[in-house]
Amino acid sequence: MRLFLRLNADVNERLREKTRYQGDLSRCIDEALTDTDLSQLQLVPARPGKSTPGLTAVISMGADAQLRSTARERGCSITVLANSALHRWLWQNS
Numbered sequence: 212m213r214l215f216l217r218l219n220a221d222v223n224e225r226l227r228e229k230t231r232y233q234g235d236l237s238r239c240i241d242e243a244l245t246d247t248d249l250s251q252l253q254l255v256p257a258r259p260g261k262s263t264p265g266l267t268a269v270i271s272m273g274a275d276a277q278l279r280s281t282a283r284e285r286g287c288s289i290t291v292l293a294n295s296a297l298h299r300w301l302w303q304n305s
Contacts, residue, residue, distance in 0.1 A: 213268070214269075214278075219257065219263075222297050237268040237269045241271050249281040250284070254285075255291070
């Protein structure tokens with residue numbers, strides 16, 4: 212599944228830094244979404260800058276379904292939930 216995201220500047224920078232040395236951007240995003248308990252995650256406000264480019268990641272159908280259903284259940288946007296999951300995953304795995 213293709214997922215278009217605008218990431219917070221700090222998350223975008225850290226993710227690109229990590230993938231520069233460890234591989235695929237999409238794989239990292241998918242891993243962050245599947246390894247994080249999205250229903251219990253503390254939400255980080257989405258504040259993507261206008262200068263922050265959007266990105267398209269290819270994620271598993273399971274990660275996409277979980278992301279969309281949890282965002283609906285929690286009443287938040289996919290962008291907020293994905294940014295929150297990536298923020299937690301990147302700072303825990305650094």
